[in-house]
Amino acid sequence: MSERDTERSVSQTVRAQLALRDMILSGTLRPGERISELQAVEITSVSRTPVRLALVRLEDEGLLQAIPSGGFMVKAFSERDILDSIELRGTLEGLAARFAAERGASARNLEPLKECLSDLDQLVRQDPISVEAFSAYVTMNARFHALLTDLSGSAPVIRQIDRVSAMPFASPSAFVMAQSALPEAHNILLIGQEHHRIVVDAIENREGARAEAVMREHARLAVRNLRLALRNRTHLDLLPALALLTSAPTD
Incomplete structure (x- = not known):
């Protein structure tokens, strides 16, 4: 992958991460709701690989939880x-x-x-x-x-x-x-x-x-x-x- 392609991928990942985070924090995506990669692609209009990285980052932030069967779930906080x-x-x-x-x-x-x-x-x-x-x-x-x-x-x-x-x-x-x-x-x-x-x-x-x-x-x-x-x-x-x-x- 060229340096330009790498920068573009990072930019798309950040865009998807911010968009999904906003939807979670605003309540558009509710606690317990499942989010698949394909669903996130449709929501953010970003390709699958950057979306996958964005979902992993949101899991690292504590906003999402990985589901064993695949995909992620919005976490709730006590x-x-x-x-x-x-x-x-x-x-x-x-x-x-x-x-x-x-x-x-x-x-x-x-x-x-x-x-x-x-x-x-x-x-x-x-x-x-x-x-x-x-x-x-x-x-x-x-x-x-x-x-x-x-x-x-x-x-x-x-x-x-x-x-x-x-x-x-x-x-x-x-x-x-x-x-x-x-x-x-x-x-x-x-x-x-x-x-x-x-x-x-x-x-x-x-x-x-x-x-x-x-x-x-x-x-x-x-x-x-x-x-x-x-x-x-x-x-x-x-x-x-x-x-x-x-x-x-x-x-």
């Missing part, structure tokens, strides 16, 4: 699955923060993280916070977490954080928009921002254990967000991948 994913992300992000602190992130490398922290400060100081500001927070928060992860200097850790964050409900901002209309919203953002501030300070002062502990606690804030979002049923339309959730907290 509350326990979500809590475990959040805990795993917190553990990995804590490790990344500890590495950043102990390996001595330079002032130059810390500067983008501090700038992002300052931008987040301007957003969370708004009271009340507009829906537009919440949307901007999602983007900035994702950038903050990505910058912090990169400071670890560990390719294996970065790779595993990216992998777990791709799972439904597990990303750092998974519940931000769902909580945007709740009375507790502003207070939650302030708590999260204080966590951000502490971890930057801990990394700068090379306090590895402190940096790790605060990022693990920071991830657990997402558990609180999940429960608040599900308790207030009027805003579940803002909760990504809700169709994949088989059970929800009731207290």
Whole structure:
């Protein structure tokens, strides 16, 4: 296969992967529903080999499950699955923060993280916070977490954080928009921002254990967000991948 053909195949695989992921997360493809290669070809208008690779990638992400008789099935997620994913992300992000602190992130490398922290400060100081500001927070928060992860200097850790964050409900901002209309919203953002501030300070002062502990606690804030979002049923339309959730907290 020529280099051009290889690039085209990769492009088709990504296109099929994104299209199928969107259908799963939107609920168009329901939990338990079987997806064959031929069906995926028809859905995505992509040839069979790239589709096969896309399905395998989605299985690796945890969205699909291979069926022994052939094909794949859309997975459902329980509350326990979500809590475990959040805990795993917190553990990995804590490790990344500890590495950043102990390996001595330079002032130059810390500067983008501090700038992002300052931008987040301007957003969370708004009271009340507009829906537009919440949307901007999602983007900035994702950038903050990505910058912090990169400071670890560990390719294996970065790779595993990216992998777990791709799972439904597990990303750092998974519940931000769902909580945007709740009375507790502003207070939650302030708590999260204080966590951000502490971890930057801990990394700068090379306090590895402190940096790790605060990022693990920071991830657990997402558990609180999940429960608040599900308790207030009027805003579940803002909760990504809700169709994949088989059970929800009731207290």
